Amino acid sequence: MAISRIEIKDEALYLIMASAAQMKEENINLIKMLLSRDYYVLVVTANQPYEILKKNYERNGIPMEKIFVVDTVTKYAMGHDHEPVPNCRFVSNPSDLTDLGIAITGILSDNKEKKISLLFDSVNAMLIYISSQNITRFIHFVTNKLRLMNFSGIFLAVEKGLDPDLLIQLTTFVDQVIDVDAKG
């Protein structure tokens, strides 16, 4: 299913499955689609550093004004703090789920009045740093937070890379699972 055809409902949660090769492209498509529907987007990235992400978005004509970022990899890769950036919070390590949770909650709390959708990129990238059990717990925590604060959320994952049991657990946290590789 093409991303543009996805009917995002307010306060709903989605698990979007895509191939590894398409993951970056789908990220861009989703951002475009969300912005076109007047969403602010909170991107939680465990794969691309903020600077790379920003350039990608800008290259694809995506303005950064309505985008918040929680960057889990820049400080981890650089080994030191990044200079402060508006709308972005840098977490020291992708495995530091406490810090990550605080960062997400902070941005959501600071923008309660806005129509925000969280974009989590990606479950598979997080598996480099933490166990599936901890990922499951963390996503459960995030989805609960989103539901309590009446925000929508999208979790990106590469289906072929996930254990079916983990996938089943993740599907129970969301309202709908969308496979963008599937025809229709």
Next chain:
Amino acid sequence: MIDSNSIWRKTTGLDPRIILLLIFMGMFAITGAFELGRDIFLPYLGIWQASLLTIIVVSASAAFIAFFPIRSLRATDARLDTLLTGSPAPQFVIDTNHRIIFWNRALEISTGIKASEIIGTTDPWRAFYPAKRPTLADLLVDGLVEQLPEWYAGRIGKSPLMEGAYESVDLFPTLGKTGAWFYFTAIPVRDNNGVLLGAVETAIDVTRRKRAEDALEANRLLLEDSMELAHMAYWEYDALSRMFILNDRFYTLYGTTAEREGGYRLPVDTFIKNFIHPEDIGYVRAAIDKSLASLGPNTLSELEHRIIRRDGEIRYISVRVRATRDETGRMIRSNGANQDVTEHRLAEIALKESEARFLTFIKEAAMRLKNPLEVVEGNLGSVVGDIDRGDVVCADITLQLRLQIKNIEQIRNNIIELNKAIVDRSGEISDASKKFLTE
């Protein structure tokens, strides 16, 4: 009951006391008769004719007086002889001098010793023992009750039926090809005044029964040992009273005693309430009801459930039940064997858990190796794409490559974690291999 007076008369020839009595009676009778005969016959006959006639009359009278009661008693003896001789129980009788005065046909057959060759001797031991020794009857005739344990250590006891009688079961190794077991009982015989006349001993060959009992006992012990080894206990169910009939072994398996449970018969409901695990009660009740309700030939069924022993321990029990039904198909009783399979079941559960954990571990390992490599591959591809397009900002490329280096470091750590887990599961990896895998 044997007529002791008759036994006593069963000596060969006339009783000496009767002979003595007859002699005295004869002497008096002859003296008197001669005087009377002389008075009667002498006036008519000569002295010799009178004497001859008197002798004839006296002798005839004496013979009639002397033998009439003896013939009567002999008839009684004859009947008694027939009874004893015809008895299927091998028997002999001795008098107070230990002389054998009776040896019946059954004893002749079982010992091979003819009555004619042993009556009158003092050797009843020949029937049973290879060397001379007292028989039970000999000891009782001599009143040597205190010596009984010495001759029959641990195998002698008072007869529960007859006062003064003793009985024993003993092996006689020299009898038959492989020895023979005899049940023998002896009782002293007294006359109406309590005077000891002798003793009767009965010896019954119980070899077949004893060997069957021994085989049964051996099988029982084997069964007991097998049940002990297999942690099993048997039980019976009486369908009429809806009661389980249990035993000490069963109670031991359930961590209790007959005393604590109030006996060996336990109503079904009490048994279920006291021992069946609450989560399994429905299942067990359904199995019992189904077995009771079903009609048809004798059936064998199995089920497994948990119990709570009296000490609170939860155990797994495998039950095998054979139901016996009447001609209408209704169950009349059932027998079962319960086996404690806790160790087996726990091992199975542990194995399943272990397999599940291992599978989870393998899947986790696959996810944490395959996914990251794909991510790294994708990111490096992206960097290459930027370079190909000429969209090269040195700082960006450096950052992306640094991140991939970090990712590869993390992947290496994940591999080491995986290897450590594998090493922990295997005891057959050399120290050198362990070092290689985990460092």
